[in-house]
Each structure stands twice: as C-alpha cells, then as structure tokens.
Amino acid sequence: MTALGFLYPGHSAEDDYPRIEQLLGSDIRLQVVHTDIGEDAHRVDALLEMGSPARLAAGVEELRLTGAEAVVWACTSGSFVFGWEGAHGQVRALARSAGLPASSTSFAFVHAVRELGAGRVAVAATYPEDVAGHFAAFLKAAGTEVVSLRSSGIVTAAEVGTWGLDEVLALARAGDHPDAQAVLLPDTALHTAAHVRDLEAALGKPVLTANQVTVWEALRLATRRVNAPRLGALFTKEPLVQSPGA
Structure with missing residues (x-):
C-alpha cells in the first residue's frame, strides 16, 4: 500500500x-x-x-x-x-x-509537461487575466512555451467548483491552439477527474488538469x-x- x-x-x-x-x-x-x-x-x-x-x-x-x-x-x-x-x-x-x-x-504541471515532451502548450484558466499571466510566466521560467492563454475571469474557487463537463469542455476548447502539444487547465477547484478522457478525445491531444x-x-x-x-x-x-x- x-x-x-x-x-x-x-x-x-x-x-x-x-x-x-x-x-x-x-x-x-x-x-x-x-x-x-x-x-x-x-x-x-x-x-x-x-x-x-x-x-x-x-x-x-x-x-x-x-x-x-x-x-x-x-x-x-x-x-x-x-x-x-x-x-x-x-x-x-x-x-x-x-x-x-x-x-x-x-x-x-512542469514535470507533467516534460513527461509528455510537450514543448508548446495552451493554457485554459478559470482565473482572472492577471493571475493567469502569473501561471504563464511560471511555465516560461520552466522552459515551456505558452502559445495561447485563455482567462475566464472567475474570482472564487466556490464558483469554479460548480462547473460540470459542459463548462470544462467549453473552457478547454476556447483555450486550445493549433500549435499547442497539450492543453493545461490549472485550477484544483475545477472538477476534471471524470472528464480527462472526454477532453482529450474532443481536442485530439493530451490535456493536463490540476x-x-x-x-x-x-x-x-x-x-x-x-x-x-x-x-x-x-x-x-x-x-x-x-x-x-x-
């Protein structure tokens, strides 16, 4: 165990x-x-x-x-x-x-991106724009190229926690980019455990969730x-x- x-x-x-x-x-x-x-x-x-x-x-x-x-x-x-x-x-x-x-x-996220060999990623974030920008900067400091950054502007984790598959899928699609080798959804307040396979099937690429x-x-x-x-x-x-x- x-x-x-x-x-x-x-x-x-x-x-x-x-x-x-x-x-x-x-x-x-x-x-x-x-x-x-x-x-x-x-x-x-x-x-x-x-x-x-x-x-x-x-x-x-x-x-x-x-x-x-x-x-x-x-x-x-x-x-x-x-x-x-x-x-x-x-x-x-x-x-x-x-x-x-x-x-x-x-x-x-840094280690998982390296594991997948994804040098270019898209970020689909629930956060406000300035907070999402901090995540992009963190990834860049790790040597990962962020080709697209999507911000949803949500202020509270409580609101994020109410999202279901439809909202999560819409976020991932909106944040994807043709050049991205993986799409990252960085909020641990977001329910994604049941949706990863659906997200990857819809986007046709690896999806990393928090x-x-x-x-x-x-x-x-x-x-x-x-x-x-x-x-x-x-x-x-x-x-x-x-x-x-x-």
Whole structure:
C-alpha cells in the first residue's frame, strides 16, 4: 500500500481525489487534508496568504498521522504566484515541516509537461487575466512555451467548483491552439477527474488538469507508476529519459 498526502485549500473539488483513487485501481491511498483558505479570491494578495508557510504547516501534523510517503500542496495559484524561486522555497519549507518529499501543483504541471515532451502548450484558466499571466510566466521560467492563454475571469474557487463537463469542455476548447502539444487547465477547484478522457478525445491531444497532475506528481515522488487510461495520456505514456535533477 502506498499512501499519498495532499494539502487541499478549502472545499471545492476535493471529491476528485477519491474518484482518482478508484480510477487508479491499485494499492494507492490518497489522503486529503484541508487547509484554511482564508479569503476565497483569485487575487494575488489573497493567494499569497493562502499559500503562506503558517497555513501549510497547520495541516502537516494531521497529514503525517495518515502515514503518507509524500505530500503535495494541491493548489496551483497558491504556489505559482510566489514566482519560480518563491515556489521552490515554499516546497522546501513544506518538505522540512512534513519530513517528507514534497511538491506543489505548479511543479506538477512542469514535470507533467516534460513527461509528455510537450514543448508548446495552451493554457485554459478559470482565473482572472492577471493571475493567469502569473501561471504563464511560471511555465516560461520552466522552459515551456505558452502559445495561447485563455482567462475566464472567475474570482472564487466556490464558483469554479460548480462547473460540470459542459463548462470544462467549453473552457478547454476556447483555450486550445493549433500549435499547442497539450492543453493545461490549472485550477484544483475545477472538477476534471471524470472528464480527462472526454477532453482529450474532443481536442485530439493530451490535456493536463490540476487534480490529475497533482496525484501524478505524488506518485512520482513516491516512485510509483500506475497505468490508468481513464486519467488520460499522462497516465499511459512511457516515461521519457530525463537528466538527473530535471
């Protein structure tokens, strides 16, 4: 049995995690601990507070008691708003606090894009334009070319959590670009676990969604690999050979 831990802010799409656990169909247990979201706002100052060391550390002790082998801060906007270096610092502090290998959803996207060998991506974001721009800048700092950036202008995670397949599919289609080798949907408040295969069939290319890549990143940290076709190309592709520390 492999136990994986996730610090998830508030309550929006956390039910994606038990769904993904079922889809993995293996001896994987996904443990979700909720952190205090503070103000529910896709606004830079609120996101910086949401991802502050104190808020993350508050959930670590509960997570340690679950026997988790790795921990991922299951929040994209609450990590990339710190910038490339700041997000690294956030993860290092989380690893020290938890005493476990650690990462965040922002880095999960970076590693998943590399796994797919996708040098050019399109971003279809629920966020306001300025916040979406921070994610694009984060990807560019990782060496990924963002060929298209779509912003939906939604301020709260609570609203994002109400979206179903029709809205998610419309977002992905609106954000796609002919030159993109993959489409990224970066909000962990967005329900996508049940939709990845439909999204990829509609777009004809890999689609990376926040909760999907977050779980994949935790598996990567625990050196586990699970073939799960219903979770899309990321969970079926053979790993690329990468240089150490990539």
